[in-house]
Amino acid sequence: MEFPVVWGLLFGAALLCGGEAACGYQSCPVTKPNMLNVHLIPHTHDDVGWLKTVDQYFFGVRNDIQHAGVEYILDSVIPELLADPSKRFIYVEVVFFARWWGLQTEATRQAVQQLVAEGRLEFVNGGWCMNDEAAVHYSSVIDQMSLGLHFLKETFGECGRPRVAWHIDPFGHSREQASLFAQMGYDGFFLGRIDYQDKARREAVREMEQLWRASGSLEPPVADLFTGVLPNGYNPPMSLCWDQSCSDDPIVDDDSDENNVQNLVAYFxxxxxxxSKHYRTNHIVMTMGSDFQYENALLWYKNMDKLIKHVNAQQLHGSHVHVLYSTPSCYLWELNQANLSWSVKYDDFFPYADGPHQFWTGYFTSRPALKRYERLSNNFLQVCNQLEVLAGKRANVGPYGNSSSYELRKAMGVAQHHDAVSGTAKQHVTNDYAKQLSVGWDACQVVISNALASIGGSKENFMFCTYLNISICPLTEAAHTFVVVVYNPLPRLVNQNIRLPVNGNHYSVTAPDGQAVLNEVIPVSSFTQKVRRDRGNAINELVFQASSPPVGYSSYTISKVPGRNQAHSKLLKRLYEPAPPAKGIQNEHLRVLFDPKTGLLKEIQNLDKSISLPVSQNFFWYNASAGNDDNEQASGAYIFRPNNSKAFPISQGVHSYQVKTQVVQEVYQNFSSWCSQVVRLYAGQPYVELEWTVGPIPIRDGLGKEIISRFSTNLQTDGRFYTDSNGREILERRRDYRATWNLSQTEPVAGNYYPVNSRIYIKDQKVQLTVLTDRSQGGSSTADGSLELMVHRRLLYDDSRGVGEPLLEPGVYHDGLVVRGRHLILLDTAESSAEQHRLLAQQEFMAPQLVLAPGGGPPYQPGQRSLKQNMFSSFTIVTVQEMNLAANQKQEDMRRLIWQSDAAYQLVAFKLPTALSISSGTTNQNSQVPWERGESANSSMPVTVNLMNLFSSFTIVTVQEMNLAANQKQEDMRRLIWQSDAGTARYRSSSKLDPARITLQPMEIRTFLVQIQQEFHR
Structure with a gap:
């Protein structure tokens, strides 16, 4: 949209006359100290997909579903702001703004830049989207925030940097989210949704605003964040909505029979x-907007102009109310200037309920396949990011085409939206999220192929087998010889169990050093054959263990050995004969025993620690409520509501058979025609793997079902269990308890469910049982000694929260979704469990990536002899301290920002500690969880790192410390200081940076912008 030339002339005249633009707190409007100041905040909430896809929302397509067109919102708001210097507007979702910005003329861009410079168009939050807080990993949160914040910095400079976090729609709030915002430099955080009981108590005691101490490890005020609960969600007060989508009467102030000024002013x-009775200062806030509002901004602003005029006119008649256009940051500034002491919150805001039977805990599990795809996509993105930097420009321009990681980073940014990874969008929108991720994968496959060819010295025909979890890979099924490249994104040596679909009975596996690797060939299970149906034809799986060096790869050569293997023939015969239930399996560390009558798991023994724990595991289903006499609320995409607290076993016993080899031991359990599991022990591994397959969930009986895996033990847990917060710090949960109010529990199951991003555990004073997940799921301990994880849901009714369709996923064959996943079980002493489960959770999240090739490709440089490199690591270990660093958790994360004019240099953002993660075009990404304070005697200690000599493939030239999101220099970060009931914490003055001696405290993340020079060239 082009704006009249007159606006440009007005702005130019203002600047020529000495009108210096001022953004941030300096641009805030004047308030009146002796009055109640009502801050009107014009805003729009634009979901990054929900009922319509991202593109449909932006362009206003499919208005038969929902009338919404984001580009028209921005087109409409900008002229209103230009016409009146008193008007304000805030914008949140950068994915939409960046799309709109790319379509504008230069004149429009200059006008918008002026509005931003004057603080009248203010960006809040500033991420690519407004992310979910329950089903996200903290790594992906930082990634999507960095993507949006980098765009704002590049486009608007310092005035584009948001001061306020704004999560008005997510369905519950995590402590880790607040911690991340604080470390990104935000001064405050405003929420829209909290539990209805919590909100009622807060209103009664005037505690709608407080200080959130969001870390038990980071020294205050590093993770402290002032947090306010908005009075009306994010909607305007009742009867005061003046959008074209609203039906409220406009303000009529003419000489007319319809004049309603007196009534509306009195009402206001x-x-x-x-x-004001619920808040502590003489400042209150009103959110004037809602979902996709302001397509016709004139309606809103004209009525707000009248409201301000007529309400403020009452001051001449004794009124003490002053109304003004404002922004969240200006409101926050006034709260800070009030110089009050605020209460402190230490826990999180889960679970969220908006009524006695409306717990929003179903979405912790909804759409489990998308949740897994999102988690895998982040893993793949980090590998892509790393290789994009390690190989330099040859990753972007090479023999496999021209590409970058940007497409996958954008898709991952969209996937973090609170209606995306949460599983609360319509089916066609969910399909679009998956499509965007798939397009990003395609782009990163080109980057990875280019990089591996450049580094390895050979132009192989690289292939990516993305269906290995159901034993499909055309290359390995057909080829007699092939190569497996195992790329490890972690800066420590990793051993990974590899399973490849094959049709031979005997194979040789050769390691990079030429040594033979122990391997076994076992039959593809009937479970897998049923899931994959007509896709793939492998009859066997090749199983072996591979080792990969830090931030590098190892290449293994696989060759089929001719001749029939007699041992394998006997194994096949035994597997397809009727067999009694398995008694047990065992490796060097663990023994797993099964009930001889039922075939169910009954006991796990830790042989290293001489621990034996009775553990019964089975699958159960909750009957999803369709509404009942107590309340009409149904279970749906958002809400979990079983019709009673009893869960029904899918089976009282299982049909089973077992496989025992030198590499792996497995017990196959068949619970029903739609539920099965493999209990697996790999040689040398200290965990039990449970590979479960669930679906299609039957619904012909007219009942929606919510499927759980439940573990029952004799541990005395006193109503307590533990879950991670977005893959980072651990929080204690207590059944039927909330730390900040006296809970009236109305849903004993759903009201005790919490998000589990990577792990959940129960323990007594001696023993701890931990379950690691491969995606975000809902979990709980509904009885002492028990824990459960919800793995799948199929529902017949909508829960009336807007999505308008039941959670009834069709799956590939349109007969219901089948989901396969893994739970890893750890049994250890309570005092030594933390170190083990953190490292394993990290490896699950940042698993090695397999890239396959037939082998025998030509040299990378034509005409030269092959320089094929079977092993590569970019990570250098110099001292014992750094060796411990690599073996534990202190790691580097770097992401390529921009190429400098000198092609030999890159600008990169590192984060310490974290798994090395590199990308082009934005800032940092962390994939490693450092230890919490006091969590481990060995690892919860400060560590000093020499940043300058950790890498072999490039040299660090310059270093600049940044905030967590790398959009502001650390030396320039000046967050507001808040007084609290726990005392006023002050920021320590930073000492001069010494890149050779960077000390990290427990849970601390430090980000560095560095210039690097490539050392690796072919």
Whole structure:
């Protein structure tokens, strides 16, 4: 949209006359100290997909589903702001703004830049989207925030940097999210949704605003964040909505029979007075907007102009209410200037309920396949990012085409939206999320292929087998010889169990050093054959263990050995004969025993620690409520509501058979025609793997079902269990308890469910049982000594929260979704469990990536002899301290920002500690969880790192410390200081940076912008 030339002339005249632009707190409007100041915040909430896809929302397509067109919102708001210097507007979702910005003329861009410079168009939050907080990993949160913040910095400079976090729609709030925002430099955080009981108590005691101490490890105020609960979600007060989508009467102030000024002013003053009783200062906030509003901004602004005029006119008649256009940061500034002491919150805001039977805990599990795809996509993105930097420009331009990681980073940014990875969008929108991720994968496959060819010295025909979890890979099924490249994104040596679909009975596996690797060939299970149906034809799986060096790869050569293997023939015969239930399996560390009558798991023994724990595991289903006499609320995409607290076993016993080899031992359990599991022990591994397959969930009986895997033990847990917060710090949960109010529990199952991003555990004073997940799931301990994880849901009714369709996923064959996943079980002493489960959770999240090739490709440089490199590591270990660093958790994360004019240099953002993660075009990404304070006697200690000599493939030239999101220099970060009931914490003055001696405290993340020079060239 082009704006009249006159606006450009007005702006130019203002600047020529000495009108210096001022953004941030300096641009805030004047308030009145002796009055109740009502801050009107014009805003729009634009979901990054929900009922319509991202593109449909932006362009206004499919208005038969929902009338919404984001580009028209921005087109409409900008002229209103330009016409009146008193007007304000805030914008949040950068994915939409960046799309709109790319379509504008230069004149429009200059006008918008001026509005931003004056603080009248303010960006809040500033991420690519407004992310979910329950089903996300902290790594992906930082990634999507960095993507949006980098765009704002590059486009608007310092004035584009948001001061306020704004999560008005997510369905519950995590402590880790607040911690990340604080470390990104935000001064405050505003929420829209909290539990209805919590909100009622807060209103009664005037505690709608407080200080959130969001880390038990980071020294205050590093993770402290002032947090406010908005009075009306994110909607305007009742009867005061003036959008074209609203039906409220406009303000009529003419000489007319319809004149309603007196009534509306009186009503408004009453609303303001009532609201002020819940807050502590003479400042309150009103959110004037809602979902996709302001397509016709004139309607809103004209009525707000009238409201301001007529309410403020009452000051001449004794009113003490002052109304003004404002922004969240200006409101926050006034709260800070009030110089009050605020209460402190230490826990999180889960679970969220908006009524006695409406716990929003179903979405912790909804759409489990998308949740897994999102998690895998982040893993693949980090590998892509790393190789993009390690190989330099040859990763982007090479023999396999021209590409970058940007497409996958954008898709991952969209996937973090609170209706995306949460599983709460319509089916066609969910399909679009998956499509965007798939397009990003395609682009990164080109990057990875280019990089591996450049580094390895051979132009192989690289292939990516993305269906290995159901034993499909055309290359390995057909080829007699092939190569497996195992790339490890972690800066420590990793051993990975490899399973490849094959049709031979005997294979040789050769390691990079030429040594033979022990391997076994076992039959593809009937479970897998049923899931894959007509896709793939492998009859066997080749199983072996591979080792990969830090931030590098190892290449293994696989060759089929001719001749029939007699031992394998006997194994096949035994597997397809009727067999009694398995008694047990065992490796060097663990023994797993089964009930001889039922075939179910009954006991796990840790042989290293001489621990034996009775553990019964089975699959159960909750009958999803369709509404009942107590309440009509149904279970749906958002809400979990079983019709009673009893879960029904899918089976009282299982049909089973077992496979025992030198590499792996497995017990196959068949619970029903739609539920099965493999209990697996790999040689040398200290965990039990449970590979479960669930679906299609039957619904012909007319009942929706919510499927759980439940573990029952004799541990005395006193109503307590533990879950991670976004893959980072651990939080204690207590059944039927909330730390900040006296809970009236109305849903004993759903009201005790919490998000589990990577792990959940129960323990007594001696023993701890931990379950690691491969995606985000809902979990709980509904009885002492028990824990459960919800793995799948299939529902017949909508839960009336807007999505308008039941969670009834069709799956590939349109007969219901089948989901396969893994739980890893750890049994250890309570005092030594933390170190083991953190490292394993990290490896699950940042697993090695397999890239396959037939082998025998030509040299990378034509005409030269092959320089094929079977092993590569970019990580250098110099001292014992750094060896411990690599073996534990202190790691580097770097992401390529931009190429400098000198092609030999890159600008990169590192984060310490974290798994090395590299990408082009934005800042940092962390994939490693450092230890919490006091969590481990060995690892919860400060570590000093020499940043300058950790890598062999490039040299660090310059170093600049940044905030967590790398959009502001650490030396420039000046966050507001808040007084609290726990005392006023002050920021320590930073000492001069010495890149050779960077000390990291427990849970601390430090980000560095560095210039690097490539050392590796072919």
């Amino acid at each position: 003053l009453g609303v303001a007075s009532a609201q």
